[in-house]
Amino acid sequence: MRCPHCGAKVDKRSTICIECGRRIDNKHAENIKKRPMFFTRLISFILPVFGFILYIIFRESDNEKAKVCFRWSIYGVITLLVVGVLFFFFWIYILINVIT
Numbered sequence: 001m002r003c004p005h006c007g008a009k010v011d012k013r014s015t016i017c018i019e020c021g022r023r024i025d026n027k028h029a030e031n032i033k034k035r036p037m038f039f040t041r042l043i044s045f046i047l048p049v050f051g052f053i054l055y056i057i058f059r060e061s062d063n064e065k066a067k068v069c070f071r072w073s074i075y076g077v078i079t080l081l082v083v084g085v086l087f088f089f090f091w092i093y094i095l096i097n098v099i100t
C-alpha cells in the first residue's frame with residue numbers, strides 16, 4: 001500500500017510511514033487481512049490462467065492478494081492435471097475393454 005500523506009510505498013502491516021514518519025490509518029490493512037477473498041480464490045482455482053493474470057495485476061499494488069491468486073492458481077493447475085490424468089487413464093481403460 002501507499003502512505004496517504006506522502007505517497008511512499010509502505011508495508012501494509014506497518015503503522016508508521018518510513019518515508020515521512022507519520023502514522024498510517026491501518027483500518028484498511030486490517031480489512032485486507034480479514035477479507036476472505038472467496039471469489040478471487042474461486043476464479044483463480046477454476047481458471048488458473050485468469051489467476052495468473054490477477055497475480056500479475058495485483059503484484060504491484062496488493063502483494064497479499066497476489067499471493068492468494070498465485071497459490072490458488074497452482075491448486076487449480078494441480079487439480080486440472082490430476083483430473084486430466086484420471087480422465088486419460090479412464091479412457092485408456094475403456095478402450096482396452098472395448099477392443100479386447
Ligand SMILES: [Zn+2]
Binds near residue numbers: 018019021
Ligand atoms: Zn509517508
